[in-house]
Amino acid sequence: MASQLEAKTKAMKIGERIPNTPEGWPQAKIRSTFVEYFQRHAHTHWPSSSVVPHDDPTLLFANAGMNQYKSIFLGTIDPKTKMASLKRACNSQKCIRAGGKHNDLDDVGKDLYHHTFFEMLGNWSFGDYFKEEAIRMAWECLTVEFQLDPERLYVTYFGGDDLKAPGVPPDEETKRIWLKYVPASRILPFDAGDNFWEMGDVGPCGPCTEIHYDRIGGRDAASLVNMDDPDARSGVLEIWNNVFIQYNRDRHGLKTLPAQHVDTGMGFERLASILQGKMSNYDTDVFTPLFDEIQKVSGQSKPYTGKIGEEDKGTIDMAYRVVADHVRTLSFAIADGAVPDALGRGYVLRRVLRRAVWYGQHFLGAPKGFVFKIVPRLCEVLGDAFPELRRAQSTIMAVLEGEERDFNRTIDKGARFFQKRVSTLGKGEPFPGKDAFHLSGSLGFPLDLTEIMAEEIGLKVDTEGYHAALKEEQDRNAAAVAKRKAARSAGADMTFAAEQTSAIAHLAKTDDAAKYVWNERPDARIVALFVGRGGGPKGDGFVDSVDASCQVAGAVLDATSFYAEMGGQTFDTGTLLIDDASVLQVDDVQVYAGYIVHVGAPSTTLRVGDSVQCAVDYDRRQRVAPNHTMTHVLNFALREVLLGGLEGAKEDHKKTGVDRCVQRGSHVDDERLRFDVAWDAPLTQEQLSQVEKICADIVDNALSVDAVETPLDKAMDVEALRAMKGEAYPDPVRVVAIGGSVQKITSSPSSKDWSSLSVELCGGTHLRNTKDAVGFALLEEQGIAKGVRRLVACTREKAASAHACARDFRERIVAFESMPLDTSEAFAKAEETLKLLKVEVNAAVMPQHQKMFCREALNSHSSGPMKAARKKAEKAQADAASGAFEALASSNTDGAVAARVDFGCDAKLWQKLQKSILAKKAPGGSFLVCSSGSGKVGVYACVAKGHSIDAREWCAAAADAIGGGKGGGKEKAANMVVLGGGDVDAAVAAAQAFAKGKGL
Incomplete structure (x- = not known):
């Protein structure tokens, strides 16, 4: 060779x-x-x-x-x-x-x-x-x-x-x-x-x-x-x-x-x-086109020259390589359903993007918002080999643009903090690990970027100190969770009633205007501390101070950027800080009569009058906001599909005299969105598909989301407005319009131009553009009350995962439908596969209309080819069993015989063949038959008159030989079933020995 x-x-x-x-x-x-x-x-x-x-x-x-x-x-x-x-x-x-x-x-x-x-x-x-x-x-x-x-x-x-x-x-x-x-x-x-x-x-x-x-x-x-x-x-x-x-x-x-x-x-x-x-x-030609595009969008005067190390003056070539490589990684990951996020692979992608942004801006001089502009050229270079890039190009660009925009807000703040801290260091002193952790945890700077900044000025980062601070925070969070669980089990009631709101009525209401401002940490002052109803010196729950021994406390602030749970949207979580150190881990935010209570476990002593900073977990809010915005889109899509839009809704109201397809409730968190709608029938597969497509198209079309406070009467004049019936709205009220300007809409409230837009009253936190939702999947639809349907949906990576699940499941159905059915063994395999698919489709997380399609496909195959094959197999089995029973009858006219005849553990078939063959052709004989099928063994017995044998005991003797079974009957006719199968021949031998012992 x-x-x-x-x-x-x-x-x-x-x-x-x-x-x-x-x-x-x-x-x-x-x-x-x-x-x-x-x-x-x-x-x-x-x-x-x-x-x-x-x-x-x-x-x-x-x-x-x-x-x-x-x-x-x-x-x-x-x-x-x-x-x-x-x-x-x-x-x-x-x-x-x-x-x-x-x-x-x-x-x-x-x-x-x-x-x-x-x-x-x-x-x-x-x-x-x-x-x-x-x-x-x-x-x-x-x-x-x-x-x-x-x-x-x-x-x-x-x-x-x-x-x-x-x-x-x-x-x-x-x-x-x-x-x-x-x-x-x-x-x-x-x-x-x-x-x-x-x-x-x-x-x-x-x-x-x-x-x-x-x-x-x-x-x-x-x-x-x-x-x-x-x-x-x-x-x-x-x-x-x-x-x-x-x-x-x-x-x-x-x-x-x-x-x-x-x-x-x-x-x-x-x-x-x-x-x-x-x-x-x-x-190679894999990268050189990308370098040309990077130079173009960054405005860098020097082209890529391939230098490394000390030869690479200004780290320009390294930056070219970082940006080109990282854009490839991000584009393929997003095309395949992942997005930058705060956890797991999402956090890895966020680090990759932020590294690309830093190198591009810092070393190439690229303007803010440059990374996503490289994507079209990448799709040209690799789109033939990997067509999924071209299909997802708009999604990739939208995700990168939004993520880079959010990171750019923190770059300047992080750089200022870094320089300020460096100015206090002594000669040869490393950059402190706890400060590196602050940059990472509070300002979104991964450790590697801090190391890059330090390396540029000849410093090292105390990475051991960083990891120690990280572990300390993790331990503190774990302890806080344990405290909160203990507090709940102790029955601490952190809700406000009249007694509580009355006790602080002299205080101004909490100013929460900052909840609509993202990625900020505003200052606030603690105006009241609450430890639960029945607590405190007066029994109203209010105290002057709390410390780390307190399992749970509620801080009422004069101002906040936290969103309190309301309007169907879950609360924000995060931290209250003093001097950049966490003093209260906020895991619940509620509003009572305008007073916003931040509930969590204190990690140090807090006093009324303390100044704190509000550090909202904006990564979590970024998962909540798409779900809230998409409830509005879903509301709009339902009216479009079920009533034919705004004009259709008006005509329907004229005919029926009631408002149909209106919102009956909603709830959104960082996992899913839930939307309840007035409708008197289950949505069909086609309707669900149409609704989901409208929602997905609105995401893909990258529509702006405008939110403006407006006088209530002016807002209610808008004909296209969707409002919750019976809801008490504030005045002024926040109007949220998707795809249009609130100012233009309210200035011309009767215009037909707004009928194709989603316009609602809402005080929640929303996306700035629908593209940031990335994707949409309508997962569930069911009735929860007479005339009310509940829909559950998801966005971002969860939507991508749901659609991927649907594609995979349909492929499995196609493979199942091609399975042969021409032999009993092949039919048995196909039948087991069908059973498995029917169970799995119910548990699968996929769009509801896709689930309905899969169920219909399985049922159609079950009632079509499988049914025909089943009848054919049953007939063949019955014919074979009939021949075996004929042989039994001819071999036993007056004795007792035990034998194996496989006919699928079908008790009805046993009765039919026993009556038509054994009872007629061998009325003086006693018979016990063992049959294997579908993972079990059936034992059937009939005893002739004059034979001293109990059919129930005979069956039990056979069944006991292979593990025992369940059944019943009478002295002359009985049956048992052994689940899990077993050695049928051993059961037959035991039955024969039993009969022999009875002298038969």
Whole structure:
């Protein structure tokens, strides 16, 4: 084999070689060449999975090509799925390594080859070929297909590691195979850190063999292998990794998998740099168009030149790399359903975006709001390979624009705090960890950005102090939660009644105008402290001070930026601060007679008259606001679909004399929105689909959301206004218009132009633009009272997840509908699949109209092909059983016989055949029949007159032999069922022995 490969390689060298240029090897050609090579070797091209593993909680992002095949490697894949039939596969998988076990975020920009988003060219074997063939194909693909010089290739293998991979021997087999292609001097052993690949802290894993390429050539570069040289222009680059998946790591350690698999990964960007004759991934046609666009939108005078380290004056080239890489990561993640957020993968994306913003503005001189403008060019570069980018372009841009806008508000404030704190430090003193934590927790500056600012002026950050402050805050929050739970269990009543409002009636009402101002921390003063009704010296609950021993307290402020629960919207949470330190963790905000009470656990002594700062958790509010805005949109969409819009509603009122399709209530929080509407019938699948589409279109159309306080009578004059009947609105009242100007609407209240807009009275906190809702999914619709329907919906990443669930489930239905039904075994498998799908569809979180479609599809198949197949199977089963009963009757005219006849545990069929065959043709015989089917065993007995045997005892003897069952009957006729199945032959033998013992 080696000689054949050498001949191929030599022939390729003699013939025309494809030039190592972007024109000779454009990115599209590299992908197609790889995939087509492995397709010729019987591999199925299986498209890249989503980079967001919605169904795998162990991963933040897809970080390797093998992620989507995890269930195959573990042997847990549903055998009925299409993927289960794969033996070999290949593709270019989208990957993100910016969190978790594999995290390259902090390295991006510093060198010329690290990325947070990259493509992984991969080929896989699922229990098919293993090391020998994997190595041969890898070598042939590189040296023949891609024409790489074999003299420049070095390989590594697992040399053993008793600490990280105990019990796994050195991979001498791989070394022996490589000796067929590579001299021993270029085959190098490494420990588990380099040559034992693991997907995460748990999951499939195994020893691996890597192929490294020497960019320079003509030298012995063995010492440079796995050195991770930041200057890749002079080093050796890993390009291919063959992982031999043999183990699974769980919390107990390594366990051998039931089958051996191959997982190959080749860095697409690294291969492109080699094939295009470039010394860096970033000099290829994958990145250069992005650099041109970044220069254009940033206004940077200097183009990208590829410098690193001290050569990169002003950190300009590093900034180019950071921005280009991070825009790729963000765009693919958002296209696949994730968004920047405060938790989990959302927080990782937020860090990625803020890092891009900082580098772009600080080093390239980019204006505020520049990142989203790069997205269209990215979609041009990669849209052919990954069409989902083009489909989601507007969503990606909207999300990035809004997130960057919010971060820009904090940049100046964070920089001022940083400079002020630095001015107080002594020579050589590090930037304090507690201040770095304040920048992160209160101002939204991730630790790595603080480190960047410090590095620029020659400072280090006390990271140990940062993590200590972080842990202290986490411990404090945990303790506060425990306090609040204890307070609730103790029955503390934190509500106000007349006694409480009367006690503070001399105080001015709380000024809450700042609740509509985002990302601010206004000053306020504590005017009253409340510890619960019945507490305090007067029994009204008010005290002059509280301290950390108090499990729960309520602070009434003279002003606040917290939103108190009202109008169907949940309260804000956050913290009250004194000198930037938390003094009260606010987990509930209520308003009583204009006094707003901030309820939580105090962490220090608080006194009436103390000045505090209101630090709202704006990340949480950013999840509440889309849900509130979309209740307005949902209200509008329902009227459009159910009544035909404003004019239709007027006509309906004339005909019926009542207002239909009006709001009956709502509730929104950071998880979902709930909307109750007056309607006297369930919404149809088509109506739900239309409502959801209108809502989704309004999100996609990026309509502005205008909110203005207006005199109540002026607002009520607006014909297009939607108002809650019987609601007592304040005067002036806040008018919220989606897609229009409140001023224009109220100045011309009768205009027909407003009939196509959502106009409502509302005091809640809203989005500035519907695009910030990102997505919309209508999850539930049900009746809660006569003439009232309740709808539940979600936005942002939860909506994306719901739609993804629907797509996946429909694919499963398509796969189910193609299952064969021509044999009893095939029908049984299909019937079990149908049962499972019917159960799972009810629990699935997906749009309601999609759920209805899936149910109808399953029911249609059940009443159509499945019903016909069932009748056919039942007839075949009955015919077979009839023949078996005929044989029984002829073999037993006056004795007792126990036998096995499988007819599906159908008691009715037993009775029919017993009466028509056994009773007629062998009236003097006694019979016991055991039948297996549907995971259970049926035992049926009939006893002839004159036989001294009890049918109930006979059945019990058979059933007891396989675990016992339940049933009943009479002395001459009885039956029992054993759930879970069992050894039917053993049951028959026990019945025979029982009859023999009775002398029959």
